[in-house]
Amino acid sequence: MLLPVAARAQSVHYGPAHIEFGAQAIGVGTRESPAIHGRVLTEGYLTQPMVMAMASFWNNAVELKGALDFEGVTLKRGELNAGIHGEGYIDRRHPHTYLHELVVSAQRKFGDNGASLALGKGFAPFGTDDPMARPFEKYPINHHLAQVLERAVAVASARTRRVILEAGLFNGDEPESPGDVPNRKRYWDSWSSRVTLIPFPQGELQTSFALVRSPENATGGGVDHHKQSASIRLEDAQHSGYGLLEWARTTNYAGSSRTFAFTSLLAETWARYGRASGAFRFERTERPDEDRLVDEFRSPLPATDLSINGRSQWTIITALLAATFQPLETLTLEPFAEVARIRFRPTLSPSGFDPTQFYGSNRIWSVSVGAKLALGMSHMRMGRYGVASTEKRVMKMRSKEMDDMHMHGATGSAPY
Amino acid sequence: MSNLARRGATVAAALSIVSCFSDNPVVPPTDSPPLAVLGLGVVAERYTGEVWVRGSVAYTTTWGSRESPGNAIKIWDVAGDIPNLVNTVIVPSASTLGDIQTSDDGQLLIVATEFASGSIMIYRLSDPVNPQLISRYTTPLTSPGVHTAEVQRVNGTLYAFLSVDPGIGSAARLVIVDLSDPAVPTQVFTAVMGSPFVHDVFVRDGILITALWDDGMTIWDIGGAGSGGSVSNPVALGNVVTVGGAVHNVWWYHNAISGDNRYAFVGEEGPGATGASASGDIHVVDVSNFAAPREVAFFHLPGAGTHNFSVDETRGILYAAYYNGGVRAIDITGDLSSCAAAHKAPDGRCDLASMGRELAHGPGDEHPVYIWGVLLSSGRVYASDMLNGLWKLAEVSIPPG
Numbered sequence: 001m002l003l004p005v006a007a008r009a010q011s012v013h014y015g016p017a018h019i020e021f022g023a024q025a026i027g028v029g030t031r032e033s034p035a036i037h038g039r040v041l042t043e044g045y046l047t048q049p050m051v052m053a054m055a056s057f058w059n060n061a062v063e064l065k066g067a068l069d070f071e072g073v074t075l076k077r078g079e080l081n082a083g084i085h086g087e088g089y090i091d092r093r094h095p096h097t098y099l100h101e102l103v104v105s106a107q108r109k110f111g112d113n114g115a116s117l118a119l120g121k122g123f124a125p126f127g128t129d130d131p132m133a134r135p136f137e138k139y140p141i142n143h144h145l146a147q148v149l150e151r152a153v154a155v156a157s158a159r160t161r162r163v164i165l166e167a168g169l170f171n172g173d174e175p176e177s178p179g180d181v182p183n184r185k186r187y188w189d190s191w192s193s194r195v196t197l198i199p200f201p202q203g204e205l206q207t208s209f210a211l212v213r214s215p216e217n218a219t220g221g222g223v224d225h226h227k228q229s230a231s232i233r234l235e236d237a238q239h240s241g242y243g244l245l246e247w248a249r250t251t252n253y254a255g256s257s258r259t260f261a262f263t264s265l266l267a268e269t270w271a272r273y274g275r276a277s278g279a280f281r282f283e284r285t286e287r288p289d290e291d292r293l294v295d296e297f298r299s300p301l302p303a304t305d306l307s308i309n310g311r312s313q314w315t316i317i318t319a320l321l322a323a324t325f326q327p328l329e330t331l332t333l334e335p336f337a338e339v340a341r342i343r344f345r346p347t348l349s350p351s352g353f354d355p356t357q358f359y360g361s362n363r364i365w366s367v368s369v370g371a372k373l374a375l376g377m378s379h380m381r382m383g384r385y386g387v388a389s390t391e392k393r394v395m396k397m398r399s400k401e402m403d404d405m406h407m408h409g410a411t412g413s414a415p416y
Numbered sequence: 417m418s419n420l421a422r423r424g425a426t427v428a429a430a431l432s433i434v435s436c437f438s439d440n441p442v443v444p445p446t447d448s449p450p451l452a453v454l455g456l457g458v459v460a461e462r463y464t465g466e467v468w469v470r471g472s473v474a475y476t477t478t479w480g481s482r483e484s485p486g487n488a489i490k491i492w493d494v495a496g497d498i499p500n501l502v503n504t505v506i507v508p509s510a511s512t513l514g515d516i517q518t519s520d521d522g523q524l525l526i527v528a529t530e531f532a533s534g535s536i537m538i539y540r541l542s543d544p545v546n547p548q549l550i551s552r553y554t555t556p557l558t559s560p561g562v563h564t565a566e567v568q569r570v571n572g573t574l575y576a577f578l579s580v581d582p583g584i585g586s587a588a589r590l591v592i593v594d595l596s597d598p599a600v601p602t603q604v605f606t607a608v609m610g611s612p613f614v615h616d617v618f619v620r621d622g623i624l625i626t627a628l629w630d631d632g633m634t635i636w637d638i639g640g641a642g643s644g645g646s647v648s649n650p651v652a653l654g655n656v657v658t659v660g661g662a663v664h665n666v667w668w669y670h671n672a673i674s675g676d677n678r679y680a681f682v683g684e685e686g687p688g689a690t691g692a693s694a695s696g697d698i699h700v701v702d703v704s705n706f707a708a709p710r711e712v713a714f715f716h717l718p719g720a721g722t723h724n725f726s727v728d729e730t731r732g733i734l735y736a737a738y739y740n741g742g743v744r745a746i747d748i749t750g751d752l753s754s755c756a757a758a759h760k761a762p763d764g765r766c767d768l769a770s771m772g773r774e775l776a777h778g779p780g781d782e783h784p785v786y787i788w789g790v791l792l793s794s795g796r797v798y799a800s801d802m803l804n805g806l807w808k809l810a811e812v813s814i815p816p817g
Contacts, residue, residue, distance in 0.1 A: 088584070176584040219587060221612035221630055223687065252687070254662075257695075259687035292481045293531040293560075294511045300531055304563055304581050304613065306662065306687040307694075309480055350784045350803055352463060352690020357483050 010376030016058045022377030025049040028370030030080045038360025046074040066102045071095035072178025082342045082364045083141040083314040085287050088301035093139050097150050097175045105386040112161040116386025123383040124148035125155050125166035126192040126210040127229040128246050130382035135270040135279035137338050142264035142285040146248040150175050152182035157388035164196040166388050172213035189213045204233040217302035223252040241271035254306050262286040279320040286313050289353035310351035315343045332374040340366040442719030444741035451778035452810035457492050457499030459805035467800035469793040470518045473544045476800050477513035486512040491545050499806045502545050515564040530561030538598045553601040568619035570647050579614045588614045604648040616665040625666045632657030635706045653706040658682050658699035672729040678704045683722045691786050694721035694739035700752050712753035713766035717741050724789040732816050737787040742780035743799050747773040747816035776812045
């Protein structure tokens with residue numbers, strides 16, 4: 001998400017509880033040329049409308065994180081996002097579930113060390129930060145390779161000053177619609193683990209693995225995903241910029257037989273200079289090409305068999321410029337412009353999907369202009385709970401009054 | 417900062433190295449004699465699906481998304497060696513067409529449609545090359561798509577057996593429709609079945625055999641086994657899960673000479689990538705005891721996987737569509753359950769490939785093919801090729817056995 005800065009949190013204290021609230025939404029217009037079959041599409045959206053809350057009790061011994069996402073109302077047809085796929089959408093990003101996150105965690109600290117348990121619906125300990133908590137409006141198309149979210153999760157974490165270990169169980173099935181809930185029959189059939197090293201201040205390396213059972217067939221019987229991720233994230237001491245280099249791979253297995261693998265390499269950086277900020281992202285990601293419905297931005301869910309039509313490699317270069325205004329103390333307005341140049345090629349030959357033939361070009365341009373409105377607490381880095389959080393109750397705060405709430409020895413404290 | 421840069425560069429280099437990847441495909445063998453190619457009817461703007469032939473007219477469906485969507489029925493004059501496209505019928509509100517079949521009397525043409533509200537299209541064939549739509553059968557139970565529609569007559573009544581895809585919140589199911597009045601098809605049976613798919617059925621002699629993916633193959637009495645079953649009330653007789661599961665299609669073989677009907681051939685549809693690769697074996701199931709079917713043999717083709725079948729029941733030749741492996745003609749005469757130790761897999765099944773039972777193959781030696789369906793008609797073999805269109809081939813010249 002675009003990075004809000006400089007606003008005081010909407011927070012209250014009530015006995016042993018500290019509670020924070022926030023809300024956000026992005027109004028954006030996107031023009032894609034071509035979007036499909038040589039046609040140019042220009043569309044507008046209210047995207048990422050969210051209400052967030054976090055409550056901590058007894059000096060953070062217990063925390064509750066929650067986020068409601070209303071994309072199911074505002075983004076039913078999906079959002080143009082060339083190359084992206086998942087949850088029955090293709091070349092449009094799918095709406096997330098209404099209950100995006102609701103996780104309670106309990107933690108105990110011993111000096112620099114600590115341990116925690118988390119339970120609820122949210123992120124499995126795998127991969128990198130959720131794209132919603134990163135600078136760009138358009139998602140990287142490796143979203144389903146690099147994160148595992150909206151699952152019923154149970155996560156155990158332990159950390160020292162320099163190392164964070166996480167292991168989690170969750171349901172393998174992906175959501176099938178915004179109102180979907182994790183399939184109870186699938187609870188805990190999948191697992192993941194993540195190791196994070198913090199070798200020096202503002203540096204963070206993670207590697208993780210996930211075994212996700214039949215994510216695309218909710219009743220089971222689909223291919224399993226063996227997922228790997230590794231990344232390095234560097235941030236400047238003033239939290240006014242960061243760089244992320246990420247590799248992710250998902251290998252599909254039918255039983256014990258390996259079928260296809262999809263690899264992603266992504267590099268992105270963001271920096272802020274006063275009110276202005278800019279970001280740049282390079283992504284090269286392979287995706288499975290799937291059947292399409294009469295609405296060619298949709299694919300059958302679940303697929304009708306274990307095969308794919310092809311595999312294409314997408315190379316996307318994205319640049320973002322934004323400015324931050326604060327008309328009220330708790331309100332942030334961020335107009336932005338984002339441009340992406342997208343190229344693709346089939347990686348299997350012959351192929352049941354020729355992207356150049358399908359799109360009517362060997363290149364797509366995407367231009368988005370819009371503004372984000374954020375109230376109160378902003379997005380934190382998403383995907384970690386308890387002592388594994390690499391930031392501590394990062395709220396909107398004035399850029400010059402940071403750090404007082406950062407966990408000792410942790411990194412990644414830029415306000416997202 | 418330079419320290420940070422060095423560390424970052426090291427990690428970047430490591431990530432770049434591990435991102436290299438190769439699929440290392442296996443090329444299917446071409447050791448057997450080639451099937452003689454008579455001609456090819458080219459379809460370039462769409463991917464081709466199933467094939468059906470009646471007399472001198474062939475029908476092919478189309479599939480997926482190419483330059484145009486897979487919503488067309490192609491009608492061919494196949495009197496000559498080269499299939500000649502004579503008509504194209506567009507099916508509205510469909511992105512993919514699966515099975516296509518005429519009724520046994522040649523009066524009707526039935527086409528299965530997919531996504532998102534599945535259906536069967538029922539056409540009158542008063543003029544075989546100009547089908548006239550009679551009705552479109554679609555109900556909530558045919559959503560999100562009818563993957564296959566097998567048309568068969570049972571006790572004098574014409575039925576369509578619809579294998580319906582699973583959808584969001586709906587499991588795969590079989591729907592049986594009475595086509596006595598093609599203007600008003602009537603559902604006579606439905607049941608959830610298959611894990612997670614039911615992809616096809618085979619109907620013969622009052623026996624229904626369902627291909628239930630990882631639930632294997634189930635044999636049902638629909639009036640022919642004396643177990644009280646009927647089309648509207650199928651009675652399960654037996655089930656077998658063949659090695660590897662993914663049971664996609666079945667052919668219950670009746671030897672036209674000896675009358676022997678001991679074997680059913682099961683197609684396993686493993687993972688693949690359209691045009692490039694496929695996987696899955698043919699499994700031979702001894703169904704002499706419906707209550708206890710058992711797998712006795714298999715045919716494996718390295719680097720390719722099987723799809724639909726057509727059988728020359730007089731000569732004992734199974735023609736199997738093998739996607740990127742073309743069509744494989746396999747000798748299925750004799751006892752398939754007995755073989756020398758050298759031809760047995762560790763689990764005791766006979767390995768038909770190792771026994772040298774592949775008689776011929778083709779097309780595909782000259783350029784890539786991806787054969788979806790195959791049909792033997794009047795001594796000619798028709799193969800629908802997703803990449804290229806419709807092939808007309810000569811049948812196997814070498815006698816089996």
